[in-house]
Amino acid sequence: MTNLDEMLDLLHHEDRTSTRPLGDVRARVLEAASANVVPLRRRRVAPVAVAAAAAALVATGVLVVKANDAPSQAPPVAAESAVRPEVRLVSAAGALDDAADKIKTVDQPLAPGQYRLITEHGTYARGMIVGPSPDKGGTWAVELTSKTWIPADVTGEWLNRRTKDGEVKWLGGNVPQSEVPFKLDDTDTGERRGACGDFFPNARPKKVCGSTTDWDSPAFYASLPRDPAALYDWLRSSTGQRGSAPVSMFALATEILRAGHMPADLRAGWYRAIAKIDGVVLTPEKVTVDGRTGVGITLMDPRERLELVISPETGDFIGDRTIAGPENGYSWIPEGTVLKSVAITTAVVNSIG
Template identity: 50%
Template sequence: MRELDDALDRLDHAARTSDAPLDDVRARVLAAAAAEQAPARSRRIARRLLPLAAAAAAVLVVGVVVTRPEDAPRQEPVAREQVRPGTTSPPPKVSLLSAKEVLDDAADAIDPVDPVLSPGQYRYIAEHAWYSRGHLIGVGQDDPDQTIRGWTYLKETSREVWIPQDQSQDWLERRGWLPGVEWLGGSVPRSEAPEPRAMDTDTGERRGKCGNFFPNSQGAASCGDPTSWDNPEFYTGLPRDPEAIVAYLRSATAQRGSAPATMFHWGVEILRAGLMPADLRAGWYRALATLDGVRVYDEAATLDGRTGIAIGIEDERQRRDLIVDPATGDFIGERSVAGTRPDEGWIEPGTVTGFSSITTKVVDGIGLTG
């Protein structure tokens, strides 16, 4: 994903070298990069992480279902040895299956009939995430050769959303700042690196018609907005044919060069929203499988107790995986792993730098989870 990282560096160099936290910075850069191509989609990324008004105060993202134990959730490589967030995973064995075979099988296994919401029912989306949050101390213009300093933690968070059958009614969102925190490293000892603190937008419960949870900072949301990833109507306008989906991903990432790693990253972000219907998800898997460099990296990746196969694209900076259950076609979640030359020099190559799992279901009332 070198092209994406280079693009991020060029697009937001000032933010990357400032004395500010990074995860929202990275989210805002992704949003800004796509602004000319798809301005409404950029709003979706900002809404998912933090409202624009909080951007200057916030954080370093890497990676996005729910349920948080006191101990960090674990990821299980092929050898069945549990790996904690932030640790370096032993290399998985080489799969006998190609990424295309895995994703094609997953597409074939998807139940083509999605649950239908009745009046009074809600679509429930829960995400449990470990994000990289940290602090970079920028390099001054008078000393550009100075080594960037700072530190990075992994922080456990949650987000739950209830979407009504009638989308013009109130939606509900809950965000949680969970107990888990892991030290990834830094240019200073951990004892000198303050742990990340929750901002106002990291916690709390909010309601808003059409999912308009932050009207003061983001403007009014349009009900049934066909250009917002957080709206079910967005998915009705996307193509179902794999070749057409590839063309869409290429167009959506044109402002950032449309490299395969960039297209794959964008495709995973849309899956991560948790709203993709079954018929589209089948073609989506088949489309991602055709991108150059996609391969199987882990045959037994576990997120929140669910095990699937991790498929991704890597470069020297980072690897982005999507994790799928080939038996059911379920999208379990995604993760990010540091490459051979991570952006932050204190992070060891192969370190899990973020992951999330996604759960979706239909519930009979707002605020219910089952």
């Protein structure tokens, strides 16, 4: 995969529940990590009509402020921002090790008729540029929720329900809002069912139930080692086509955590493997994502700061954020803007839907 816009679609929830096998998904994760830039999908403006275009997903902050009915020429609403933190180079490994120690060794089992419910909730931005220049455009934020019900027998029927929550928010731009109107993607909302989580049966390549390359499958997690050093080697080899860059390894590790399927006995070693990645640091401030507070584990570069958030009490993965750096590439996105923030919760429920 070479299309960076398509890669950012992966980083949103719709692709995590699609039929792509791990090899294809991994390539797209690494493409985005390698480029390490928040792309906006280009659309050209005709002399009379504004051409429609699908907007690529990037991320914004957890807090969603409902937009007012402002005229198209209204000044942009200030985007939510995160203070650029000081970091302590020696603390991330200790925090990850402590979180690993807090993880329960056994996940709650499912009784007959029960389902594991994975909820992904966050706010995401949709950005477009106008015409041939990358310097003209604007960005909106939308709050979305995706819920997936998984039966005890994972070969049975799964249910995925996606909803838009609240009103969209204008994050800013240097063109009138009317030139970059917000538009939901077809897969942002709706209800889909499928055996083994095959919610997009017409996608190619075909999803293979029970594949060891599918992040939705228990077989994938069972195939991984539990030793932190071996898991680190797995992350390094899996990102080899991108030079095993730390940002690629961190992005891949976070994406798999966000899938919400990782068993507790693997997650402890996974955290310790992340601690081995060069440049990983601990942010001194507590990080709150969707009302849940945890410790932030961070990897930074001039373009953006990647951050995963972990509960220090339970070792649970809370979610992740992406924050704009000083060289993020878009003049209307100030440094410190939270570009993506997603929270993941899991629960055992007695019925589907």
